[in-house]
Amino acid sequence: MAGDGKVLGPVVSASHLADGAMPSLSEMEFAMTILNNAFQRWMVRCMGAAGISGLGPLDVQILHSSNHRGREKTLADLCMMLNIEDTHLVSYALKKLEGAGLIETGRRGKEKTVKVTAAGAQACARYREVREALLVGSVRALHFEDAEISQIAALMRALSGQYDQASRSAASL
Numbered sequence: 480m481a482g483d484g485k486v487l488g489p490v491v492s493a494s495h496l497a498d499g500a501m502p503s504l505s506e507m508e509f510a511m512t513i514l515n516n517a518f519q520r521w522m523v524r525c526m527g528a529a530g531i532s533g534l535g536p537l538d539v540q541i542l543h544s545s546n547h548r549g550r551e552k553t554l555a556d557l558c559m560m561l562n563i564e565d566t567h568l569v570s571y572a573l574k575k576l577e578g579a580g581l582i583e584t585g586r587r588g589k590e591k592t593v594k595v596t597a598a599g600a601q602a603c604a605r606y607r608e609v610r611e612a613l614l615v616g617s618v619r620a621l622h623f624e625d626a627e628i629s630q631i632a633a634l635m636r637a638l639s640g641q642y643d644q645a646s647r648s649a650a651s652l
Contacts, residue, residue: 507638521614528613529605531579539606541572545582546595546603553590562639 489506491497497505519536526532526539534542544560545552552560557569573593576582581599585592595603 511635525606525609525613526602528609529602531581531602531605533579534575535572537568538572538575541569542576542581542595542599543603543606545576545593546600549595551585551587551592551594553587553592555590557593562643 488494489497489502490509491502491505492509492512493505496508499505522536522539523534526534526542540561541557544557547560554566554569554573557573558564558566561569563569573582573584573591576599577584580596581602582593582595585594
């Protein structure tokens, strides 16, 4: 409620979108925007605190994805994992990470492959240590159950499919 006793509507960034049939979707979109910007800032600063500066948010994501399960990945794998259409963005991040000595590239047939180096794995381990020290405890203090956070993540993945389908439809208009 506002100070004058009026009930405020959903917290959104674009009231003209919230005036539609599903104001809660506008509220979710604003929350995702704020979360995305905070998360990107966090990734860069956490990696900096882990001793690796000069990386952007996508570079950090690509490094972690390259380190995932200790398996070699292809450019297509990374794009699919992160739902990125523009392979040039990922290719640029890979060049930057390779130049920093955090990944090494190779070939499997015609496909470019990526593997994290020992330095890259160490950077990911330091990132994890900083994350545990600075973020995990404060999130736990919110008293969310792991199952609740997993449920929110599942909702977000489901919504990503809806946005992808709507994007395909919009492209055909």
